[in-house]
Amino acid sequence: xxxxxxxxxxxxxxxxxxxxxxxxxxxxxxxxxxxxxxxxxxxxxxxxxxxxxxxxxxxxxxxxxxxxxxxxxxxxxxxxxxxxxxxxxxxxxxxxxxxxxxxxxxxxxxxxxxxxxxxxxxxxxxxxxxxxxxxxxxxxxxxxxxxxxxxxxxxxxxxxxxxxxxxxxxxxxxxxxxxxxxxxxxxxxxxxxxxxxxxxxxxxxxxxxxxxxxxxxxxxxxxxxxxxxxxxxxxxxxx
Amino acid sequence: xxxxxxxxxxxxxxxxxxxxxxxxxxxxxxxxxxxxxxxxxxxxxxxxxxxxxxxxxxxxxxxxxxxxxxxxxxxxxxxxxxxxxxxxxxxxxxxxxxxxxxxxxxxxxxxxxxxxxxxx
Numbered sequence: 001x002x003x004x005x006x007x008x009x010x011x012x013x014x015x016x017x018x019x020x021x022x023x024x025x026x027x028x029x030x031x032x033x034x035x036x037x038x039x040x041x042x043x044x045x046x047x048x049x050x051x052x053x054x055x056x057x058x059x060x061x062x063x064x065x066x067x068x069x070x071x072x073x074x075x076x077x078x079x080x081x082x083x084x085x086x087x088x089x090x091x092x093x094x095x096x097x098x099x100x101x102x103x104x105x106x107x108x109x110x111x112x113x114x115x116x117x118x119x120x121x122x123x124x125x126x127x128x129x130x131x132x133x134x135x136x137x138x139x140x141x142x143x144x145x146x147x148x149x150x151x152x153x154x155x156x157x158x159x160x161x162x163x164x165x166x167x168x169x170x171x172x173x174x175x176x177x178x179x180x181x182x183x184x185x186x187x188x189x190x191x192x193x194x195x196x197x198x199x200x201x202x203x204x205x206x207x208x209x210x211x212x213x214x215x216x217x218x219x220x221x222x223x224x225x226x227x228x229x230x231x232x233x234x235x236x237x238x239x
Numbered sequence: 240x241x242x243x244x245x246x247x248x249x250x251x252x253x254x255x256x257x258x259x260x261x262x263x264x265x266x267x268x269x270x271x272x273x274x275x276x277x278x279x280x281x282x283x284x285x286x287x288x289x290x291x292x293x294x295x296x297x298x299x300x301x302x303x304x305x306x307x308x309x310x311x312x313x314x315x316x317x318x319x320x321x322x323x324x325x326x327x328x329x330x331x332x333x334x335x336x337x338x339x340x341x342x343x344x345x346x347x348x349x350x351x352x353x354x355x356x357x358x359x
């Protein structure tokens with residue numbers, strides 16, 4: 001029987017590969033042997049959210065493919081006038097780097113959480129929240145700029161009318177996710193700072209023991225927000 | 240809750256407290272790779288590449304970035320295959336939906352051009 005080393009450092013006697021998949025799903029009580037219910041449920045929520053964003057991007061593709069009117073060139077629409085010349089797509093590039101950096105600090109926070117360095121974990125989570133708030137701020141700036149230039153969900157000065165509606169729908173929904181993530185981060189960071197996960201203090205809502213896994217589950221959500229931006233950046237801004 | 244299950248619960252809790260330990264260097268490396276790949280994606284637009292080269296490069300950098308985030312930052316590389324398959328296989332069905340809507344969009348633009356000329 002093939003053996004794998006589990007994530008907990010001790011040898012795991014469960015079979016690996018497809019045989020392992022079959023064994024896990026046909027076993028008693030739980031299919032996901034190394035993921036707690038909290039982590040598994042976050043993954044399943046993220047899967048459903050994948051379909052939501054998938055549908056938005058498909059709707060955008062359908063609108064763009066089925067209109068005979070030229071699609072506005074995002075490279076020019078999202079250019080900024082810096083130092084006497086137009087730099088294409090520069091704001092979106094900065095937003096991308098900010099969000100990737102926040103993903104990096106979040107990954108570090110999860111790592112330090114499992115090392116039980118609670119102050120460092122909390123500070124990294126606050127830094128992640130700050131970068132997330134920066135991202136939302138830049139998005140608000142971008143919306144304001146486009147609205148003053150005459151972009152509406154039903155028309156815009158440059159081409160196909162569907163551009164505005166898909167833009168506001170997709171970036172608006174993503175920005176909402178980032179905002180909820182920032183709030184979620186502040187709540188978990190406060191718990192980490194207070195030492196809830198060291199003392200296994202029970203949550204106010206679930207009454208379950210606090211564990212550092214909460215930081216990892218928070219991280220899953222945050223990385224997902226970054227992941228969605230990767231797809232929006234590729235399909236909406238670069239295509 | 241009887242004594243045995245309470246004990247088992249505490250043990251499980253202690254095990255999970257030490258879960259997912261990886262060297263910081265790995266995270267920093269992935270962070271750097273994401274920066275480089277994003278810079279490459281931006282260069283595709285900045286240099287004004289067009290046509291199939293542009294689309295291939297955009298998709299390539301997108302998939303590499305998505306793969307790194309899911310595998311390392313979200314720890315998918317260290318999960319059991321049962322979870323990996325349960326989460327990563329269903330999104331492939333989105334591709335079927337894409338194929339359906341490509342065919343639908345082709346038909347829509349065909350009817351628009353055939354019956355309305357170039358009107359929206």
